[in-house]
Amino acid sequence: MKIQEDADLITISKLNTMKTNLLPLYGPCNFFNHIFFLLHKSAISLYVPYQIAFQDYPSVVSVAFDTYLDIVFFIDIILTFNRPIHDANLRIITDRKVIALKYLATYFIFDLLSCFPFSYFKMASEHLPRSKDDLHNLLTGNFNSVPRFYKLMLIIKILRIRGIIQHLTIVLKKTSLRIQIQSIIITGLQLAFVVNLFGCLWRAGSGMNLYSNKSWLRSAGLLDATEF
Numbered sequence: 001m002k003i004q005e006d007a008d009l010i011t012i013s014k015l016n017t018m019k020t021n022l023l024p025l026y027g028p029c030n031f032f033n034h035i036f037f038l039l040h041k042s043a044i045s046l047y048v049p050y051q052i053a054f055q056d057y058p059s060v061v062s063v064a065f066d067t068y069l070d071i072v073f074f075i076d077i078i079l080t081f082n083r084p085i086h087d088a089n090l091r092i093i094t095d096r097k098v099i100a101l102k103y104l105a106t107y108f109i110f111d112l113l114s115c116f117p118f119s120y121f122k123m124a125s126e127h128l129p130r131s132k133d134d135l136h137n138l139l140t141g142n143f144n145s146v147p148r149f150y151k152l153m154l155i156i157k158i159l160r161i162r163g164i165i166q167h168l169t170i171v172l173k174k175t176s177l178r179i180q181i182q183s184i185i186i187t188g189l190q191l192a193f194v195v196n197l198f199g200c201l202w203r204a205g206s207g208m209n210l211y212s213n214k215s216w217l218r219s220a221g222l223l224d225a226t227e228f
Contacts, residue, residue: 022094023083031170038167040072041160045193048157049200051119056147057126058119066119073160074115077108107159114157118143122150151204158197165190 024030047065055062080103084092093099122143130145131137137145144150165186172182 022096023079025084025092031174034167034170037076038164038171040069041164041167044069044157045161045164046196048154049197052151052154053200053203058123060123063117063119063123067117069160070115070117073111077111077115080111107162110156110159113153114160116153118150118153 023033051058051062058066081096081100083099084094085099085102087093121141125142125144128142128144130142131140134146134149137143138149168186168189169182172185175182177185
């Protein structure tokens with residue numbers, strides 16, 4: 001296993017001369033990668049909770065945006081197999097076999113599943129007849145007949161935002177902001193995400209049993225109210 005010295009001690013020139021054909025951990029390309037995925041993961045942190053809470057029937061625009069994100073993060077899956085990783089001692093590992101096994105044993109299945117076009121099948125099945133067999137509905141892609149399952153599968157897409165704090169930290173380090181201000185920004189955004197996520201999950205949970213008298217939306221007379 002080709003393990004280099006501590007990441008903080010590796011220079012850009014040394015990393016570029018390593019015969020690994022892996023993606024660089026430093027330099028302009030890597031910084032662009034952090035900005036690119038910071039923007040996309042930030043969009044997901046707002047968009048997916050909204051989908052879970054309020055989007056019962058995705059529009060064509062929504063499906064197109066979902067498809068774009070699915071393509072982006074499917075490419076990211078491929079890139080992950082080509083990125084050096086750190087071990088427990090923060091040393092860089094460039095052995096492709098170790099990188100692949102580590103990824104396959106952790107987030108690969110979730111990342112692959114999150115790229116499934118759930119919203120497309122939801123929209124495409126809007127007018128399909130519903131079977132009493134939910135397993136049949138699921139296997140035939142009739143997601144309109146299994147709305148609870150559809151909502152649960154959308155939650156998996158939230159896992160895409162892992163690493164967003166690392167992206168944000170690296171981008172903020174390139175600014176002239178004091179470290180205290182950077183910490184406040186990171187903490188504030190984390191808090192905002194958690195509050196938004198749990199609020200949307202609470203709203204979605206009420207819809208799991210929407211027509212029951214025990215639903216707070218029904219008892220409060222908000223069944224036909226809009227989200228705004």
